[in-house]
Amino acid sequence: MSCVLCILEWCCALVVLALLIRRWLRADADLTLLWAEWRGKKPEAVLPGQVVWVTGASSGIGEELAYQLAKIGSLLALSARRENELERVKKKCLEISSLSDKDILIVPLDLTNRSSHGPATKSVLQHFGKIDILVNNGGRSQRSLFVDTSVDVYSAIMELNYLGTVSLTKHVLDHMIQRRRGKIVTMSSVMGIMGAPLATGYCASKHALQGFFNSLRPELTEYPGISVINICPGPVQSQIIQNVFTEEVSKVNKNVGDQTHKMSTERCVRLTLVSTANDVKEAWISDNPYLAVCYLWQYAPTWAWWLLNRIGKKRIENFKSGVDADVSYYKKSS
Ligand SMILES: NC(=O)c1ccc[n+]([C@@H]2O[C@H](COP(=O)([O-])OP(=O)(O)OC[C@H]3O[C@@H](n4cnc5c(N)ncnc54)[C@H](OP(=O)(O)O)[C@@H]3O)[C@@H](O)[C@H]2O)c1
Ligand SMILES: *[C@@H]1O[C@H](CO)[C@@H](O)[C@H](O)[C@H]1NC(C)=O
Numbered sequence: 001m002s003c004v005l006c007i008l009e010w011c012c013a014l015v016v017l018a019l020l021i022r023r024w025l026r027a028d029a030d031l032t033l034l035w036a037e038w039r040g041k042k043p044e045a046v047l048p049g050q051v052v053w054v055t056g057a058s059s060g061i062g063e064e065l066a067y068q069l070a071k072i073g074s075l076l077a078l079s080a081r082r083e084n085e086l087e088r089v090k091k092k093c094l095e096i097s098s099l100s101d102k103d104i105l106i107v108p109l110d111l112t113n114r115s116s117h118g119p120a121t122k123s124v125l126q127h128f129g130k131i132d133i134l135v136n137n138g139g140r141s142q143r144s145l146f147v148d149t150s151v152d153v154y155s156a157i158m159e160l161n162y163l164g165t166v167s168l169t170k171h172v173l174d175h176m177i178q179r180r181r182g183k184i185v186t187m188s189s190v191m192g193i194m195g196a197p198l199a200t201g202y203c204a205s206k207h208a209l210q211g212f213f214n215s216l217r218p219e220l221t222e223y224p225g226i227s228v229i230n231i232c233p234g235p236v237q238s239q240i241i242q243n244v245f246t247e248e249v250s251k252v253n254k255n256v257g258d259q260t261h262k263m264s265t266e267r268c269v270r271l272t273l274v275s276t277a278n279d280v281k282e283a284w285i286s287d288n289p290y291l292a293v294c295y296l297w298q299y300a301p302t303w304a305w306w307l308l309n310r311i312g313k314k315r316i317e318n319f320k321s322g323v324d325a326d327v328s329y330y331k332k333s334s
Pocket of ligand 1: 055056057058059060061062079080081082083085109110111112136137138139140141160187188189190232233234235236237238239240241243
């Protein structure tokens with residue numbers, strides 16, 4: 001009798017384990033973040049009335065951030081280079097939310113023009129009197145092999161993704177330190193965790209951001225009201241592939257391909273807001289297999305290096321044949 005019970009127990013345990021593994025394979029974020037989404041604070045409880053400055057707000061993830069924040073009732077400063085696109089985003093924000101004209105400030109900004117970052121910060125502070133949250137989102141990716149790429153491209157990527165972010169953060173942090181509160185949210189990438197072929201310069205810039213913010217955080221322990229939050233998305237639908245750096249600084253990427261297999265912009269932004277509301281220090285937001293590769297890279301790097309040599313080959317083949325580099329890793333979402 002006890003033997004039968006014992007077998008039953010084991011069967012139950014295996015079923016539970018199989019269900020958990022099945023759930024985990026379908027997960028689109030790391031366990032800390034999924035927990036925060038399930039049990040943590042809701043963005044709707046934390047973000048209304050907060051002044052949020054979003055860079056790269058003229059398209060993709062930044063644009064969607066503006067829409068979701070507007071609906072929640074945050075006050076917005078929107079930055080990017082293209083003022084007309086920011087006007088379009090502002091207009092839609094006003095349509096879909098109960099914000100009024102003065103609740104959304106457009107601040108045209110080139111992240112690579114560092115002398116403009118001080119005046120821009122001043123203009124946001126003059127308008128709203130405070131900045132609660134800075135979202136360092138503006139940036140550009142890369143699609144080119146190192147051997148074919150000019151070193152000028154590496155310099156341009158670092159100027160934009162890394163130094164632009166560091167510079168703006170410096171100005172805004174001064175203000176947050178005075179107030180002893182604030183959140184600095186930075187769009188890193190899974191490529192801030194792992195490596196990937198075709199993105200040597202981009203990976204380097206996101207690794208630089210990870211190193212920078214992971215070192216800044218322990219410099220701010222005297223200010224428990226200030227949090228440093230790094231967001232690491234995998235492939236997400238946006239204009240990023242149209243805007244990538246290529247072999248030369250001025251060469252435009254013509255190889256865009258279908259993007260519909262990637263995570264929706266809405267989902268990535270929702271999880272970003274959950275991370276922000278809960279001060280998640282590092283959030284991995286990605287479908288598998290990239291999510292699994294993040295775990296592997298973090299906990300068993302020698303296996304990750306082995307694996308990336310294999311799956312990376314496919315990425316390069318895809319790129320050379322003119323389809324999206326990541327297309328073969330995803331089933332089309334139905
Ligand atoms: N989509 C993904 O798969 C993915 C994955 C991981 C991480 N990310 C990160 O997410 C962030 C947003 O990218 P996205 O996917 O939303 O791409 P996107 O649609 O190309 O948006 C990029 C934004 O950055 C702005 N930007 C570009 N150069 C700029 C400059 N010199 N100064 C100021 N703003 C500049 C662009 O606006 P203007 O052209 O008007 O200046 C645009 O608003 C980036 O940091 C990217 O690395 C994206
Ligand atoms: C950089 O910003 C400064 C200050 O806003 C501005 O005067 C200057 O023209 C800008 N430089 C470029 C190259 O756009």
